[in-house]
Amino acid sequence: MVVLGFGNRGARINSINRWRARIAVRTAHRAASRGAAVTIICSGGPVHGATPEADLLGAYIARELHWHGSVLVERTSVSTWENVRNVLPLIGGAQCVVFASNGLHAEKARNYLRRQRPDLxxxxxxxxxxxPGEMIAVKPIFAAVGLWKLRAMFHVEQPRRC
Structure with a gap:
């Protein structure tokens, strides 16, 4: 379970990171209830502040969401590509890889994993x-931005014709 950080200013976790943490924990609980051993990996460096997003996520998951399972942190990533690359050593023997984020951002991370490690x-x-109803005010914005970024990810420039 990899929870992807979102640019956080200051030392207090923002609403987007709290949302992503909730996604990670509820997905982790679902997997654990089916007998899976679950580790939550929080990924994100200090993109917009001095505190790494991973530290904010990890503390929130343990203290506020009361996750008592394993939590690892990856504190250096400043982009989704780096999130994926930098968690690879931490997901070593995983039987399943899940990216916890808003839907289209998670899809972007899954595509990056397919590019970086097709074998996984x-x-x-x-x-x-x-x-339903969760983060209803921001979902349309994330959907628009996510579609734009996914389109850019798959857009291939056509060769110029003379």
């Missing part, structure tokens, strides 16, 4: 990232 693509699984 078969381990990818979706997070429990949809709840």
């Amino acid at each position: 693509a078969g381990l990818l699984a979706p997070a429990d990232d949809y709840r």
